[in-house]
Amino acid sequence: MVEYLLGVGILAAVYAINALSLNLQVGVTGLLNFGQVAFVGIGAYSVAILDSHDVPWIVGFLVGAVLAGAAGALVGRLGRTLASDYWAIATLALAELVRLVALNQDGFTGGAQGLSAVSGIWTGMSTTAREAATFATIVVVLGIAYLVARRVRNGQYGRVLVLIRENPDLAASLRHNVVSAKVRVMALSAVMASVCGGFYAMYISFIGPGQLLPFATFLIFTMVVVGGLGNTTGAVVGAVLITVLYDGTRFVRDWIDVSADQAAGIRILVIGVVLLGFLLVRTEGLVPEKVKAAHARR
Amino acid sequence: MLVVEGIKKHFAGIAALDGASIEVRAGESVGLVGPNGSGKSTALNCCSGFERPDAGRVLLLGKDVTGKEPWDVAKLGLVRTFQHANLPTKMSVMDLMLAGGHLVRGETIRHSLVSWKRVREEEADAVDKAWSILERIKLDKLAGHPGGKLSGGQQKLLSLGMALMGDPKILMLDEPTAGVNPSLRVELAEHLRKLQTEGVTLLTVEHDMRFISDVCDRVYVLDRGAIIASCAPAELSDHPEVLEAYLGRSGSRAVVESADRRTLS
Numbered sequence: 354m355v356e357y358l359l360g361v362g363i364l365a366a367v368y369a370i371n372a373l374s375l376n377l378q379v380g381v382t383g384l385l386n387f388g389q390v391a392f393v394g395i396g397a398y399s400v401a402i403l404d405s406h407d408v409p410w411i412v413g414f415l416v417g418a419v420l421a422g423a424a425g426a427l428v429g430r431l432g433r434t435l436a437s438d439y440w441a442i443a444t445l446a447l448a449e450l451v452r453l454v455a456l457n458q459d460g461f462t463g464g465a466q467g468l469s470a471v472s473g474i475w476t477g478m479s480t481t482a483r484e485a486a487t488f489a490t491i492v493v494v495l496g497i498a499y500l501v502a503r504r505v506r507n508g509q510y511g512r513v514l515v516l517i518r519e520n521p522d523l524a525a526s527l528r529h530n531v532v533s534a535k536v537r538v539m540a541l542s543a544v545m546a547s548v549c550g551g552f553y554a555m556y557i558s559f560i561g562p563g564q565l566l567p568f569a570t571f572l573i574f575t576m577v578v579v580g581g582l583g584n585t586t587g588a589v590v591g592a593v594l595i596t597v598l599y600d601g602t603r604f605v606r607d608w609i610d611v612s613a614d615q616a617a618g619i620r621i622l623v624i625g626v627v628l629l630g631f632l633l634v635r636t637e638g639l640v641p642e643k644v645k646a647a648h649a650r651r
Numbered sequence: 652m653l654v655v656e657g658i659k660k661h662f663a664g665i666a667a668l669d670g671a672s673i674e675v676r677a678g679e680s681v682g683l684v685g686p687n688g689s690g691k692s693t694a695l696n697c698c699s700g701f702e703r704p705d706a707g708r709v710l711l712l713g714k715d716v717t718g719k720e721p722w723d724v725a726k727l728g729l730v731r732t733f734q735h736a737n738l739p740t741k742m743s744v745m746d747l748m749l750a751g752g753h754l755v756r757g758e759t760i761r762h763s764l765v766s767w768k769r770v771r772e773e774e775a776d777a778v779d780k781a782w783s784i785l786e787r788i789k790l791d792k793l794a795g796h797p798g799g800k801l802s803g804g805q806q807k808l809l810s811l812g813m814a815l816m817g818d819p820k821i822l823m824l825d826e827p828t829a830g831v832n833p834s835l836r837v838e839l840a841e842h843l844r845k846l847q848t849e850g851v852t853l854l855t856v857e858h859d860m861r862f863i864s865d866v867c868d869r870v871y872v873l874d875r876g877a878i879i880a881s882c883a884p885a886e887l888s889d890h891p892e893v894l895e896a897y898l899g900r901s902g903s904r905a906v907v908e909s910a911d912r913r914t915l916s
Contacts, residue, residue, distance in 0.1 A: 501764060504764055508757045508770065508774075509749065509750075509752075509754040509757025509758050509763070512749055513758060515741060516742065522701065523738075526814075527751050527814070527816075527817060528726045528730070528817060529722055583741070644741060644742065644797045646743070646795050647743055647745035650779075
């Protein structure tokens with residue numbers, strides 16, 4: 354039981370890093386990135402591929418972060434010429450591109466089989482202790498990601514990003530370089546997502562193209578929407594709740610007599626219903642974005 | 652300060668600007684008037700980098716800024732406001748004021764993560780400045796209020812305040828009185844006059860002629876994308892072509908005549 358809880362905890366923390374990243378893009382800046390899983394995939398594959406060549410995991414994380422950051426900046430740059438809705442479609446295409454490369458570059462990525470036996474962290478420990486140590490490590494990383502996201506959101510940069518979301522022309526008229534602001538937030542978010550991907554691959558010791566399907570992005574969208582678009586704390590709250598829900602529905606077959614395929618379908622259906630429900634009934638999420646109080650006079 | 656030389660701008664074959672030239676000298680307050688569709692907003696957009704003119708040049712402080720990005724034009728000291736303020740409801744008045752400032756350090760990810768102390772100092776200075784501007788435009792009591800929930804007139808005032816956060820050399824105002832109640836209109840005119848005495852150059856696009864004569868030293872009249880008159884506000888009625896541009900529209904004879912005139916020219 355403890356191990357199961359630790360497992361869910363690790364997944365929730367890994368997803369929370371991803372949700373913080375997506376919240377910076379969608380919630381704060383209003384950039385509808387439907388291809389978030391591409392950045393996760395870049396991070397996960399970097400760690401997994403380098404691990405299979407016995408390179409220390411930290412190098413895999415660094416390589417993944419650099420590659421994802423560059424990809425993020427590039428995608429952000431596309432926003433210069435594309436209107437926001439077309440940009441959203443382009444991000445979806447990017448995610449499919451990453452998935453298809455992963456699927457077809459057999460020699461490199463293991464093709465459809467993916468890469469298994471990715472070694473995790475704290476390999477020297479016994480099972481439960483190792484899970485606990487992994488959980489602690491990822492919670493620390495999540496803490497750092499949370500502080501970074503919060504600091505960015507609450508500073509001048511975050512203010513400019515929100516203004517870009519709400520009224521980009523106004524932001525541009527007040528000498529804020531809208532293109533550069535978007536490029537930088539995309540790069541930062543992509544780095545965060547790649548870290549999530551690296552831990553994900555290490556924790557489940559596997560990464561394959563099947564995990565880079567668009568659903569992986571929409572799962573994170575659900576977390577951010579449920580938590581509250583634009584609220585940093587909300588992203589973490591949403592990630593924990595949706596991870597528990599999504600993981601908990603694995604036991605659907607214990608309650609009702611359905612086939613494995615049907616059960617998988619039901620799990621996705623539940624997530625879809627929750628997402629729709631929140632979008633219709635409680636758009637602002639559980640922890641809504643706040644209007645900050647005015648700074649006191651000196 | 653600002654020199655616009657023969658700018659042209661076409662939208663789908665229709666000439667919004669057809670070789671308009673404008674000059675605004677430092678410290679002047681200039682009005683830009685004209686009937687609906689005469690190209691006033693397009694001219695403003697071309698000057699502030701929101702539209703790229705098809706032909707002609709825009710010079711700001713002697714620098715060619717034709718086709719430059721809006722933020723690059725703004726960095727040179729030209730800040731504009733918009734006809735519809737459309738301020739966000741998710742940002743407080745104070746937040747919006749700070750967003751109007753240029754906090755060099757706080758705007759980079761690196762500095763906002765690493766140099767906390769300097770970022771804090773920079774922000775504290777901006778907060779001081781924001782308070783003094785808010786007091787001046789009498790919005791200080793609403794500092795914690797969501798900007799988008801203010802009245803139309805207050806939003807216009809706040810837009811002006813946000814623009815002032817960046818110490819603009821020239822302010823371009825797009826219909827500052829649209830949707831503003833009469834008493835606030837008077838107040839706005841006073842603010843603009845005061846700003847002018849402080850050395851801010853002003854270019855105001857406006858329909859309200861009384862406001863124009865209160866605020867501007869000189870007006871340009873734009874009709875069908877071309878400047879048809881430039882004079883002091885009080886002398887506008889001496890120009891028959893101005894009256895025709897405004898009033899002649901309704902009479903079909905005038906429209907035919909002006910169409911003829913255009914064909915001939």
